[in-house]
Amino acid sequence: MPSNDHYVIIGNGPAGNHAADVLRKNDPDARITLLSNESMLFYYKHKLPALIKGTIGDTELSVKGARDYKEKNIRLRLGQEVERIDPRENRIYLKHMEIMSYTKLLIASGASPRVLPLVSNFAKHLKLFSSFTDALNQIGDIRNGRRYLVLGGDLVSFKFVRMLKSMGKEVDCLLYPDAFWPFTLTKDMAEAVNKSLTKDGIRVLSNDGLKSMNQTCEGIDVVTDNGYTATFDSVYAFLGMVPNISFALGSGIDTDRGILVNDHLKTNFNNVYAAGDCAQIYNPDIKSYWLSVGWKNAAVQGAVAAENLLGAGYVITPSPKSILSVEGFTVDTSWWENFD
Amino acid sequence: MSRLDLVVEICGSAGEGTISAGEILSRFMSEEGYDIMSFDSYPAEIRGFGKCVAHTRISRGGVLTPGKFADVLIALNDIHSIGQLSVLKEKGVLIYDNKPARYHLEDQSVVGWLEPGMTPYGIPLTELSIKASGNARARNMVALGAFSALFGIDRDAFTESIRRRYGKKQQAVIDSNVNSFLEGYAWTLENVRKMDSFRFDGMSAEVKRDQLIINGNEATAMGALAAGLHLYAGYPITPATKIMEIMSKELPKRGGIFLQTEDEISSIAHVIGAGFAGERAMTGTSGPGFCLMSEFTGLAVMAEVPAVIVDSQRGGPSTGMPTKHEQSDLNIALYGGSGDSPRVVIAPTCVEECYQAAVLALYIAEKYQTLVILLLDFFLSNSIKNMDPPTAPETKYLNAHIVPDAEALSDYKRFRITENGISPRTIPGTEGGMFFATGLEHDERGKPVYDTVSHTRMTEKRFRKHKGIATEIPAPEVSGYEGDADIGVVAWGSSAGAAREAVEYANEKGIKAACFSSLFISPFPESELKLFSKRCRKILVPEMNYSGQFANMIARYLERPMERLNLVTGLPMASEDILKKIEEIEYL
Ligand SMILES: Cc1cc2nc3c(=O)[nH]c(=O)nc-3n(C[C@H](O)[C@H](O)[C@H](O)COP(=O)(O)OP(=O)(O)OC[C@H]3O[C@@H](n4cnc5c(N)ncnc54)[C@H](O)[C@@H]3O)c2cc1C
Numbered sequence: 001m002p003s004n005d006h007y008v009i010i011g012n013g014p015a016g017n018h019a020a021d022v023l024r025k026n027d028p029d030a031r032i033t034l035l036s037n038e039s040m041l042f043y044y045k046h047k048l049p050a051l052i053k054g055t056i057g058d059t060e061l062s063v064k065g066a067r068d069y070k071e072k073n074i075r076l077r078l079g080q081e082v083e084r085i086d087p088r089e090n091r092i093y094l095k096h097m098e099i100m101s102y103t104k105l106l107i108a109s110g111a112s113p114r115v116l117p118l119v120s121n122f123a124k125h126l127k128l129f130s131s132f133t134d135a136l137n138q139i140g141d142i143r144n145g146r147r148y149l150v151l152g153g154d155l156v157s158f159k160f161v162r163m164l165k166s167m168g169k170e171v172d173c174l175l176y177p178d179a180f181w182p183f184t185l186t187k188d189m190a191e192a193v194n195k196s197l198t199k200d201g202i203r204v205l206s207n208d209g210l211k212s213m214n215q216t217c218e219g220i221d222v223v224t225d226n227g228y229t230a231t232f233d234s235v236y237a238f239l240g241m242v243p244n245i246s247f248a249l250g251s252g253i254d255t256d257r258g259i260l261v262n263d264h265l266k267t268n269f270n271n272v273y274a275a276g277d278c279a280q281i282y283n284p285d286i287k288s289y290w291l292s293v294g295w296k297n298a299a300v301q302g303a304v305a306a307e308n309l310l311g312a313g314y315v316i317t318p319s320p321k322s323i324l325s326v327e328g329f330t331v332d333t334s335w336w337e338n339f340d
Numbered sequence: 341m342s343r344l345d346l347v348v349e350i351c352g353s354a355g356e357g358t359i360s361a362g363e364i365l366s367r368f369m370s371e372e373g374y375d376i377m378s379f380d381s382y383p384a385e386i387r388g389f390g391k392c393v394a395h396t397r398i399s400r401g402g403v404l405t406p407g408k409f410a411d412v413l414i415a416l417n418d419i420h421s422i423g424q425l426s427v428l429k430e431k432g433v434l435i436y437d438n439k440p441a442r443y444h445l446e447d448q449s450v451v452g453w454l455e456p457g458m459t460p461y462g463i464p465l466t467e468l469s470i471k472a473s474g475n476a477r478a479r480n481m482v483a484l485g486a487f488s489a490l491f492g493i494d495r496d497a498f499t500e501s502i503r504r505r506y507g508k509k510q511q512a513v514i515d516s517n518v519n520s521f522l523e524g525y526a527w528t529l530e531n532v533r534k535m536d537s538f539r540f541d542g543m544s545a546e547v548k549r550d551q552l553i554i555n556g557n558e559a560t561a562m563g564a565l566a567a568g569l570h571l572y573a574g575y576p577i578t579p580a581t582k583i584m585e586i587m588s589k590e591l592p593k594r595g596g597i598f599l600q601t602e603d604e605i606s607s608i609a610h611v612i613g614a615g616f617a618g619e620r621a622m623t624g625t626s627g628p629g630f631c632l633m634s635e636f637t638g639l640a641v642m643a644e645v646p647a648v649i650v651d652s653q654r655g656g657p658s659t660g661m662p663t664k665h666e667q668s669d670l671n672i673a674l675y676g677g678s679g680d681s682p683r684v685v686i687a688p689t690c691v692e693e694c695y696q697a698a699v700l701a702l703y704i705a706e707k708y709q710t711l712v713i714l715l716l717d718f719f720l721s722n723s724i725k726n727m728d729p730p731t732a733p734e735t736k737y738l739n740a741h742i743v744p745d746a747e748a749l750s751d752y753k754r755f756r757i758t759e760n761g762i763s764p765r766t767i768p769g770t771e772g773g774m775f776f777a778t779g780l781e782h783d784e785r786g787k788p789v790y791d792t793v794s795h796t797r798m799t800e801k802r803f804r805k806h807k808g809i810a811t812e813i814p815a816p817e818v819s820g821y822e823g824d825a826d827i828g829v830v831a832w833g834s835s836a837g838a839a840r841e842a843v844e845y846a847n848e849k850g851i852k853a854a855c856f857s858s859l860f861i862s863p864f865p866e867s868e869l870k871l872f873s874k875r876c877r878k879i880l881v882p883e884m885n886y887s888g889q890f891a892n893m894i895a896r897y898l899e900r901p902m903e904r905l906n907l908v909t910g911l912p913m914a915s916e917d918i919l920k921k922i923e924e925i926e927y928l
Binding site for chain 2: 066069076093096099100101136
């Protein structure tokens with residue numbers, strides 16, 4: 001019997017796309033809609049620095065083209081933002097003022113850069129970077145500027161710093177080892193990073209903090225706690241990510257920092273699941289929740305959530321660990337896909 | 341963009357200011373020195389809730405067609421605009437209202453149907469319109485403001501243009517439009533990040549304030565008035581009504597006569613009457629009206645009375661599709677009516693030619709005392725172009741009435757057999773110039789006769805006029821590849837613009853293609869066509885009718901196989917369709 005289900009997936013990242021493929025494979029007749037507030041097709045985030053640098057174009061950035069969705073009869077709605085959801089009525093309210101309904105919903109809305117309290121006084125001067133839209137917005141400034149300060153607190157910051165350097169820019173990096181994301185940088189790790197970056201001509205400011213920032217016609221004048229002063233074209237903050245869940249707040253779906261799900265990735269509503277960077281997943285062993293991070297996790301979780309939406313009942317287990325080496329240190333990780 | 345060529349569509353419901361927004365945009369771009377061509381579509385009903393689309397192509401370097409696909413779609417009405425997405429190009433841009441007065445139900449929002457690769461810009465059109473003008477009626481102006489901000493159009497120049505457009509209205513109306521435009525402009529500049537690559541890179545240096553922005557009907561009416569039209573009799577019918585509207589205003593001002601008659605039979609009868617009385621007269625209609633007139637067309641030919649009929653073709657047969665385009669009245673124009681009835685058929689290929697065609701129609705009708713049919717079509721009647729104001733017709737075109745001299749009047753023979761077929765003509769009341777005029781075959785004085793010799797000589801005389809006319813017709817327009825071509829496209833009427841453009845594109849792709857078209861269909865520049873045909877390996881005849889009426893006509897001159905492209909889509913011929921056919925022929 002043809003399925004009457006309408007699966008709606010919020011998010012066009014690895015979690016959303018893997019889920020859509022699994023759903024289509026197992027339910028050939030169902031309506032599947034994939035929503036994203038970005039207009040770009042599914043793309044590799046780790047390639048964004050190369051896009052800014054100009055070594056690749058839009059085509060190399062995207063994971064797959066529009067034809068793939070057409071062939072699989074998956075309706076791709078790009079550039080459309082979910083403003084709120086009503087899980088009791090199975091409804092989604094889109095920002096452009098359209099009401100959609102679903103029978104089963106997967107939230108795979110990812111995460112966005114966070115601004116930690118330790119820099120929140122300077123928020124208006126900080127630039128954030130995590131998406132194609134950000135890249136488009138900033139490409140001109142980055143290509144034309146000369147000197148940058150990067151507040152380094154996560155793995156993406158290192159990629160960004162390297163990109164700037166390879167474009168011939170002058171780069172200072174203010175490291176926040178204690179606030180590092182998604183794990184704390186040990187003293188040894190911080191030293192290794194310092195060494196690795198310094199070797200390549202990047203000025204690393206350790207054990208320091210921001211004292212003041214002022215926009216002048218020359219750029220942004222920065223003074224650090226240790227008295228270091230310099231003028232930068234832009235200051236970028238990479239201090240970790242926070243799940244994109246504002247549309248779910250107050251909807252009745254349980255949330256904390258992310259969307260709270262059990263180890264089947266199910267929320268407190270039977271027909272609503274969450275996967276990827278937006279999900280905060282219960283681990284029965286430690287009786288606590290963990291936030292999902294990284295491409296690999298998102299992809300696996302997307303597929304598992306889809307199976308479960310179809311009724312499979314799989315339990316999510318972390319992917320096998322592998323060694324990740326970054327800027328002179330190594331970590332044992334099951335979540336960060338080492339694309340390099 | 342190296343060569344600017346942008347097609348903008350505004351889609352809304354009747355009454356939402358869709359067409360006027362398109363007109364304001366076209367006017368402004370024209371003033372700024374761009375070439376524009378617009379083609380609006382609207383519901384057949386006079387006013388209602390139907391879909392309206394204002395389609396404008398803005399270019400630098402001439403435009404021959406309005407373009408089949410749009411680069412930008414401005415959606416004033418979501419439901420109507422969903423259907424219009426099918427003409428948005430792959431990388432097209434959508435400007436839509438992201439804060440309408442109430443929520444759309446699922447799938448009733450235009451942005452929900454956007455294809456990947458297209459760029460949406462959500463602008464709170466309703467909200468900004470209310471803010472700027474107190475109501476939602478100025479959403480169209482907010483949208484134009486947003487469009488201008490997105491595409492780098494000079495805000496102040498556009499504002500001035502709007503002020504000029506509404507100059508005679510109350511200050512409140514001007515303010516509401518200007519403020520809404522500015523609100524849309526400012527909001528977009530502040531809130532929207534440009535994601536597409538289209539941009540007007542600075543305005544043209546050559547600002548042209550005095551350009552005319554007119555459609556084919558207006559150009560025809562202007563031409564006829566410039567040529568000294570004295571009487572217009574007509575009955576309203578889409579798509580020719582606009583000509584009548586203009587005449588109703590303009591003729592009385594100039595001491596002429598405008599008549600709305602009870603039907604089309606009466607219209608042509610009045611025209612023949614006025615022509616008989618020595619005045620330049622014209623009527624305008626469409627296919628269904630032309631059918632009614634066809635009986636009288638024979639009278640104009642037989643009694644040798646000047647008469648001009650404008651037939652703006654639409655989808656047929658019968659009442660057919662009043663607001664759809666077609667080129668299917670060629671047969672009736674050429675052959676309609678009884679007997680061997682030679683008539684002149686002129687088919688302008690663009691708005692500018694409509695003016696010239698109307699002047700020539702009245703001139704030839706008068707000089708050769710015959711019937712002239714001016715074939716427009718829905719597209720030509722309604723497509724709007726900017727053009728320099730035309731120069732006044734030469735005096736030779738203003739008075740072509742050949743009157744008998746004193747000697748001829750001493751033994752006046754109204755239908756004297758002459759070498760060129762033209763017999764000097766008196767107007768009623770001329771002393772010594774009395775004659776019979778009926779629909780019957782006649783002798784040289786007009787007296788009915790049915791003998792073999794008279795009928796033969798009179799028929800020959802009537803046909804002989806066409807030889808003279810043939811010497812007066814403008815040279816055919818030949819474009820594209822100049823040497824021996826692989827494909828020669830022979831087009832007529834408004835399809836000729838699309839054919840020329842398709843040939844240009846084909847040439848750019850390395851295909852040796854050329855194009856031939858003639859303003860006159862009857863008489864036709866037969867020898868020029870034969871020369872053209874000789875240098876073309878294949879001939880393609882594109883036209884907007886099913887049976888290939890024009891192809892059938894030229895087949896008798898060319899006597900060679902021809903490729904045909906016959907479409908009855910109700911839409912204007914698109915260069916894309918002809919190019920596709922050219923490529924099919926070339927690569928098959
Ligand atoms: C520059 C950069 C480099 C990276 N490099 C690596 C790497 O090397 N290795 C690695 O493993 N990971 C890397 N990551 C992280 C990795 O890309 C993410 O962990 C992964 O993309 C998360 O996938 P996801 O599907 O959960 O969410 P995302 O990929 O973030 O996708 C979320 C989707 O939801 C949509 N969305 C959000 N809110 C809404 C809304 N309200 N309405 C509609 N749609 C919405 C977004 O538009 C997006 O389509 C990198 C990230 C960045 C920014």
